[in-house]
Amino acid sequence: MTEAARAAADAARTTAPHAVRLTCVAKDYGPVRAVNDVELTVHQGEFFSLLGPSGSGRTTLLRLIAGFERPTAGRIALAGRDVTALPPSRRDVHTVFQDYALFPHMTVEQNVAYALTVRGVRKAERLARARDALWTSVRAGLGATAIALVLGSLAAFAVHRHRFFGRRTVSFLIVLPIALPGIVTGIALNAAFRTVLEPLGIGFGLFTVVVGHATFCVVIVFNSVAARLRRIAPSQAEASADLGARPWQTLRYVTFPALRPAFFAGALPAFALSFDEVVVTTFTAGAGTRTLPLWIYENLARPHQAPVVDVVATLLIALSVLPVYAAQRLSADPAGGRL
Structure with a gap:
């Protein structure tokens, strides 16, 4: 990225509307000042972390931004x-709470859809959003699995069938x-x-x-x-070469059929891992890209929306068991062992 491009990007970020701005914010609890004249600006698209020891006012500052406390x-x-004077329900900002609980008088579906219900979103639209998130997760999982199959297989062939300088380093970097x-x-x-994609005009989305x-x-x-x-x-x-087969024929008729179970045994857990991923997706998804785990996470973390952690965990475990079991069966050694 050139200096001119970097300067232009910095200028665009500076002139863009800020996401959060605090001006001389203070909060007192009786004689104790928990937050003292904080000045803070977070621009759109930035990731910002508050670091500090216990009792430094981090939680109070977040509650002030969310509207649970008045400065x-x-x-x-x-x-x-x-x-400053608006209640939490009118701020359109979301908080991840440390204590979770279900609404006991609601069904699982009502718990998950509560945030959309109170916003007046119709049931059909709520289901459509969930289906869109599910389809995004499926596409992301299939795309990541396809790339992993190509690169992972080629890397395995290079590392285990050839001898070259830095072979162990390559193996370590792949597993890292x-x-x-x-x-x-x-x-x-x-x-x-x-650094790499934004100068080319490629933003965050399904590709990233x-x-x-x-x-x-x-x-x-x-x-x-x-x-x-x-x-x-x-x-x-x-033996295949001795019988007159060329390298590509040996790969097609001998090596590839022997590796076919390994391809499936690697692809199924890879898809399951991609489908359930949250942390990396949070940093790589664009504003309009929502996978199913992110959709669930956002709905569970909204104010007045208690998460269904136990239900979601049970569902994800049940869905993950199938590809893991299939991978184990496919990787079975005909001689009776395991890979």
Whole structure:
């Protein structure tokens, strides 16, 4: 990214409407001042974190922004609108609460759809939004799995069938994303996309979600194919060549059929991992891109909307069992062992 492009991007961000602006905000609880004259501006598209020890006023500041507390002094503006005196229901800002509970008098569907219900959204539209989020998750999972199958299989072949300088380093770098915390991967991908894609006019959306998910789905396919390659005797390829087969014919008629169970055994868990992903998706999805986990998460975290954590967890576990079981069956060794 050139200096001119960087300066233009900084200027555009500065002149764009701010997402959050606090002006001399203070909050007193009796004689105790919890928040003292805070000045803060967060621009659209920025990720901002509040760090500090316990009792430093972080939670109080977030409650002030959400509208659960009224400031003793100062002004609070969201998207250029002064919301200092507005209640939480009119601020269109969402909070993730530490304590969760279901509304016991509502069904599971009513709990999940409560936020849309109080906003006057019709039932058909609520279901349509859920279906759109589900379809986005399916497309992201299929895209990430397809990329992982190609890159993971090629990497496994390169690492386990060839000897070259840096082979162990390549293997380590491929496996590294699955070991990193999701928030680290998400922040790194977000920064990379802003640096590389935004100058090209490519914004955050389904494409960035697919690329982000593919970074850790590759590991699943790589491990599955590599394990299978270790079980295939080199003499099979040699015997095929001895019978007159060319390398591509050996790959088509001998190697690929032997690896087919490994492809499925890697693809199914990779799809399940992508479908359930939340953290990396949060940092790579655009404003108009919502996967099913994000849709559920946003509805559960809104004010007055208690999350259905236990129901969602049970449903996701039930859906994840099927591809994992299928992968285990497909990876079964005909001799009676396991890959």
